Amino acid sequence: MFLETILLAFRAIRRNTLRSTLTALGIIIGVAAVTALVTIGNGTTQSVVSGVSRLGSNLLSVRPGEPGGAPGSARSTARPFNAADAAAIADQIGGVKAVAPIASAKVTSVVGNENWETSVAGTLNTYFEAGQWTLASGRLFTEGELHAGNPVCVIGETVRRHLFGKSDPIGQALRLQRIPCTVIGLLASKGAGAFGMDQDDIVIIPLRAFQRRIAGNIDVDFINVAARADTATAKVKRDIENLLRERRRIGTGQRDDFSVFDMTEISSTLSNITTVLTGLLSAVAAVSLLVGGIGIMNIMLVSVTERTREIGIRLAVGALRRQVLAQFLVEAVVLSLFGGLIGVAIGLSLAAAMAGWLNVPFVFEPTVVVGSFMFSGLVGVLFGYFPARRAANLNPIDALRHE
Amino acid sequence: MPSTGPVLIKLQDLARSYGQGSATVNALRGVSLDIAEGEFVAIMGPSGSGKSTCMNIMGCLDTPTGGHFYFRGLDVGALSNDQRALLRRHYIGFVFQGYNLLPRTSAIENVELPLIYRQMGARERRSLALNAMRQVGLAGWENHAPNELSGGQQQRVAIARAIVTAPALLLADEPTGNLDTARSLEIMNLLIRLNRSEGITIVMVTHEPDMAAFARRIVRFKDGEIETDQLNSKAA
Numbered sequence: 234m235f236l237e238t239i240l241l242a243f244r245a246i247r248r249n250t251l252r253s254t255l256t257a258l259g260i261i262i263g264v265a266a267v268t269a270l271v272t273i274g275n276g277t278t279q280s281v282v283s284g285v286s287r288l289g290s291n292l293l294s295v296r297p298g299e300p301g302g303a304p305g306s307a308r309s310t311a312r313p314f315n316a317a318d319a320a321a322i323a324d325q326i327g328g329v330k331a332v333a334p335i336a337s338a339k340v341t342s343v344v345g346n347e348n349w350e351t352s353v354a355g356t357l358n359t360y361f362e363a364g365q366w367t368l369a370s371g372r373l374f375t376e377g378e379l380h381a382g383n384p385v386c387v388i389g390e391t392v393r394r395h396l397f398g399k400s401d402p403i404g405q406a407l408r409l410q411r412i413p414c415t416v417i418g419l420l421a422s423k424g425a426g427a428f429g430m431d432q433d434d435i436v437i438i439p440l441r442a443f444q445r446r447i448a449g450n451i452d453v454d455f456i457n458v459a460a461r462a463d464t465a466t467a468k469v470k471r472d473i474e475n476l477l478r479e480r481r482r483i484g485t486g487q488r489d490d491f492s493v494f495d496m497t498e499i500s501s502t503l504s505n506i507t508t509v510l511t512g513l514l515s516a517v518a519a520v521s522l523l524v525g526g527i528g529i530m531n532i533m534l535v536s537v538t539e540r541t542r543e544i545g546i547r548l549a550v551g552a553l554r555r556q557v558l559a560q561f562l563v564e565a566v567v568l569s570l571f572g573g574l575i576g577v578a579i580g581l582s583l584a585a586a587m588a589g590w591l592n593v594p595f596v597f598e599p600t601v602v603v604g605s606f607m608f609s610g611l612v613g614v615l616f617g618y619f620p621a622r623r624a625a626n627l628n629p630i631d632a633l634r635h636e
Numbered sequence: 637m638p639s640t641g642p643v644l645i646k647l648q649d650l651a652r653s654y655g656q657g658s659a660t661v662n663a664l665r666g667v668s669l670d671i672a673e674g675e676f677v678a679i680m681g682p683s684g685s686g687k688s689t690c691m692n693i694m695g696c697l698d699t700p701t702g703g704h705f706y707f708r709g710l711d712v713g714a715l716s717n718d719q720r721a722l723l724r725r726h727y728i729g730f731v732f733q734g735y736n737l738l739p740r741t742s743a744i745e746n747v748e749l750p751l752i753y754r755q756m757g758a759r760e761r762r763s764l765a766l767n768a769m770r771q772v773g774l775a776g777w778e779n780h781a782p783n784e785l786s787g788g789q790q791q792r793v794a795i796a797r798a799i800v801t802a803p804a805l806l807l808a809d810e811p812t813g814n815l816d817t818a819r820s821l822e823i824m825n826l827l828i829r830l831n832r833s834e835g836i837t838i839v840m841v842t843h844e845p846d847m848a849a850f851a852r853r854i855v856r857f858k859d860g861e862i863e864t865d866q867l868n869s870k871a872a
Contacts (some may be wrong), residue, residue: 550753
């Protein structure tokens, strides 16, 4: 009997193909919008979270400039750090795994005819530990190289691709401005960061080499600190702030002229923001589903009126009221599930296209697909019930006389 | 009244009124009638005489507001909506003046319709429906939609639909009302044959004395009451 009812529904829908398609269109658009937006939203959240976590988990970044600014802002006006600040953090603060003083600049690097503008960072081996970098080939700096500030460098994947093409970069020379520099290591690729920048577009040289040959001073632009996994980053952050206030002689009541960014915190804040945005957008999209549902109700009411005689005949030959109800309800549900199915397909392709365009990962989540599909079914039940009940409650005598 | 078998339908002081207060219309005012299994009864009377109302009550489509309607001894007035639907499903077939076939649905599927609600398998349904189509002389027209059939053919499809369940009672409401004389006679001969050979009790409402003449018993209604109830000696 159930199968009969479904077949009957398919037939009734097919009988009025154009009208059914237009009716389902409301659901199609609604489901497609919800699916696409949630998928893209999830992709964005994932891209932000994984981007931040690729910077290194439990990572704190100490930068000059007042707290409240975005990372990197207003750093020219505040006093820079120096290598001793980093050493003090490493020595005096508990729960710290690696401390990396970093001085950086945009520099054009040249190999033969190829040149590539990239960021050059002068730092220590702790940089690799704090940022959870691994080597694809070659080696890190030796103590001697760090101490002497030798012109050796470890390069990122993007730099290798632009400057060396297919040849092995290890042992080859690279020019940073006018300074020749030997490549000793190649970093494994990390991909795009949280804010969309390419983390692999980097050349790393010993801090002293940078200070002496490129910057011409002993400044450190920022300090990356990796806290140990068993240590709360909030406490480490507080300790660093106290230490640096002392070292930079900032009196009580005076504002900090540096800031400590907790990457874990930023990561969760960002993912919260994107989650809320995704929720809001989906809610707007869900409204269109509601409108689609009203369309279904409208058409089902028309259909019930048109088929009043048919309902009368069915009642006369012995259909129970609940069987008539089921017939029209199933028809509405089949119609909206059909819309849901097409909507999901369109939504996913739309999301895939948008993911490519917005440069965020396409996160296929079965719960989204099943969820929107179920939701379209629910819309069918909700908006199909009223017309179906109307059909079931028809008086057979009046229905048979209906013109 | 003479009867050919046990009582199938017993109307006892049956009344049906519509509306309330001063607007009340008494369509039936105390009708008592017994119809035995195997009878062929024609109900006649002018419009508004209550014959259609009586027919609807006998078809379990409507309930009386007074008196009793017993179907095989069962008091239908006391039954629920669904119980009356089940009575219709298992014991009653309808033929209407306007045929009332499902549009854009083939003849055979129209005939199968009552069987669907009997939860019958597709193959059994098809064979019963084919048999009913043969009985009404429409073998070979199974896959035609109603709009591809003549009025007489449509009415025969409707009759096939009514008899496919082998009902105890066939109610025909002006079955020849939309047909010319030749087609009307065909339909009447078919009904007579079904009454005689299949033993189906037939109650037919008609305006036309020519058609009523086929019945063995003619009941005349007037103003919601039975005016005359007589055997038809001329019945073929």
